[in-house]
Amino acid sequence: xxxxxxxxxxxxxxxxxxxxxxxxxQETAGLLVDATYGGGGHASALLQSNPELRVLGIDRxxxxxxxxxxxxxxxxxxxxxxxxxxxxxxxxxxxxxGDLAGALFDLGVSSHQLDVAGRGFSFHxxxxxxxxxxxxxxxSADDIVNRWSPGDIATIxxxxxxxxxxxxxxxxxxxxxxxxxxVELASVIANAVPAPARRRKHPARxxxxxxxxxxxxxxxxxxxxxxxxxxxxxxxxxxxxxxYHSLEDRIVKRRFASGATECTCPPDMPVCGCGTVAELRxxxxxxxxxxxxxxxxxxxxxxxVLRAVEKVTI
Ligand SMILES: C[S@@+](CC[C@H](N)C(=O)[O-])C[C@H]1O[C@@H](n2cnc3c(N)ncnc32)[C@H](O)[C@@H]1O
Numbered sequence: 001x002x003x004x005x006x007x008x009x010x011x012x013x014x015x016x017x018x019x020x021x022x023x024x025x026q027e028t029a030g031l032l033v034d035a036t037y038g039g040g041g042h043a044s045a046l047l048q049s050n051p052e053l054r055v056l057g058i059d060r061x062x063x064x065x066x067x068x069x070x071x072x073x074x075x076x077x078x079x080x081x082x083x084x085x086x087x088x089x090x091x092x093x094x095x096x097x098g099d100l101a102g103a104l105f106d107l108g109v110s111s112h113q114l115d116v117a118g119r120g121f122s123f124h125x126x127x128x129x130x131x132x133x134x135x136x137x138x139x140s141a142d143d144i145v146n147r148w149s150p151g152d153i154a155t156i157x158x159x160x161x162x163x164x165x166x167x168x169x170x171x172x173x174x175x176x177x178x179x180x181x182x183v184e185l186a187s188v189i190a191n192a193v194p195a196p197a198r199r200r201k202h203p204a205r206x207x208x209x210x211x212x213x214x215x216x217x218x219x220x221x222x223x224x225x226x227x228x229x230x231x232x233x234x235x236x237x238x239x240x241x242x243x244y245h246s247l248e249d250r251i252v253k254r255r256f257a258s259g260a261t262e263c264t265c266p267p268d269m270p271v272c273g274c275g276t277v278a279e280l281r282x283x284x285x286x287x288x289x290x291x292x293x294x295x296x297x298x299x300x301x302x303x304x305v306l307r308a309v310e311k312v313t314i
Contacts, residue, residue, distance in 0.1 A: 013110035015041030016242055016301045017290050021104060022049050024240050024283065024308050030101030031056060033091070035084035035225055038064050038110040046104075047076055053102070056094055058082050060134030060216075064110065083136050085221030087228035095232070103229035103239040107222065107248050109133065109212070111300060121212060123186035123204040129179065131208075131215045141211050145185055150174045160219070160247065161210030168192045169207055182208075209245065222248060226255050230280065235313035238283070244303045249287065256282060256309050283308040 015021075021042055025032060029052035034043045037057035046053055054076045059065055060083045082090050084105070091100065113133070114121050120130035120141055129142035144153065150170040157166035172192035179185050186204040193203040213219060229239055243249035259280035263272045287305040295302045 012039035012112045013041060014298050014300070015039070015045065016106065016298065016304045017288070017294070017306050018042060018045050020288060020290075020306055021240055021242075022046065024238050025050060025053065025102050025104075028053060028102045028238060030054065030099065030234075031095055032102035032104065033058065033087070033095075033100060033229060034104045034106075035087065035229065036104070036106045037079065038106065039112060042104060042106060043077065047074060054078070056080065056090075058084055058087070058090065060084070060136055061110075061113065062134060063112070063116075081134070083134065083221055084225035085217070087225045088231070091228060091232050098232055099234050100229065100232040101234060101237050103233065103237075105222070105225065105229075105239075105241040107218075107242060108244045117182075120182050121208070123182055123202060123208050126181045126183040128181060129185065131212045133216045137216050139215055141182075141185075141215055144211055144214060145173055145179050146177055156214045157207050157210045159210070160213040161206035161208075162246070163206040163210060165193050165197065213247070219247060219251060222251055223255070226252065230255070230259060230309075230311070233311040235311050237311045238308060239311075240306060240308045242304050242306045244305075249305045249307070252307050253287070256280060256307055259309065278312055280309040281312050283310055 018041065022045060025046055028050065031054050032046065033056045035058050037043055037059040040057065043055045043057050047055055057077060057079045059081065062081055065079055065081045078094070080090060080094060091098070109121055113119050117125040117127035120127040129140060129145050131141040144156070153173055154166040154170035157163040157169055163169065169189050169192045172188050173179065176188045179188060189204040189207050190198060197203060226241070233239060241252045243252055260278050260282050261276055262278045264274050264276050265272050284307050287307050290301040290304050
């Protein structure tokens with residue numbers, strides 16, 4: 001079933017921190033890019049709550065785009081299947097006057113993508129070693145798991161999964177080849193991890209995250225997409241990003257902080273020599289978290305961190 005608004009149709013994806021997102025765009029008029037359209041939950045809530053908004057919805061997943069939820073036929077919603085890493089090009093084509101009023105990134109995968117075993121994102125049910133978010137991804141999980149060298153696998157497990165046992169897991173994966181599906185991969189990983197480390201969260205969680213990030217080039221796309229969105233924002237325009245793990249959040253936090261940096265000259269310099277002028281104003285400090293009630297209702301919200309900025313008039 002399609003997600004048709006924020007109150008019904010939860011089966012595709014229940015949007016996270018909707019009230020908080022709406023609050024940042026209450027006064028926004030003009031074009032907002034929803035770079036991670038997914039089930040359209042945020043987009044439909046934004047369109048319903050603010051008649052002054054038009055939404056350009058982007059998702060690299062054809063499945064998300066083929067569902068055409070609320071807003072279909074709404075002249076204020078325009079959908080594009082693309083990778084937000086190409087946002088600069090997309091905006092040049094879709095919003096050529098460069099007058100962007102808002103940008104929203106709700107990162108990661110949707111519940112739908114996780115729940116459909118055939119996409120290969122989940123370690124709970126057997127699925128192919130795929131994990132591609134969209135057809136633009138140039139490799140699949142199978143390429144990494146069954147073909148990469150142990151050294152390269154260990155590197156992504158460490159860099160993208162912050163996995164302590166990266167080396168052991170990589171060796172175990174290579175030894176168990178060919179690995180046929182996601183559950184087999186999860187079990188190889190679980191057996192490679194020392195017993196005490198298996199107790200808290202699923203021992204394959206970090207490795208699956210790492211492989212997914214590598215397959216989809218997620219961090220590079222985030223850096224490029226965020227730069228393009230912030231460049232295109234008009235003065236007073238706002239960007240909101242919801243991240244679900246520390247690697248994403250670190251990129252967002254640093255990009256926002258660097259954009260909000262004022263003159264860096266020593267305080268005793270009579271005149272500014274560095275020329276640094278803040279282009280952004282931070283609207284959140286330390287990142288905003290979902291309420292305990294939301295986390296109780298929607299456990300997938302528990303790792304969410306929201307950061308928001310406003311483009312400054314220079
Ligand atoms: C957490 S879901 C977004 C859910 C959406 N906000 C809603 O309310 O239904 C993340 C979505 O972003 C998409 N996505 C992730 N990375 C992307 C990228 N680089 N370019 C375009 N879409 C991306 C995924 O395919 C997924 O559908």
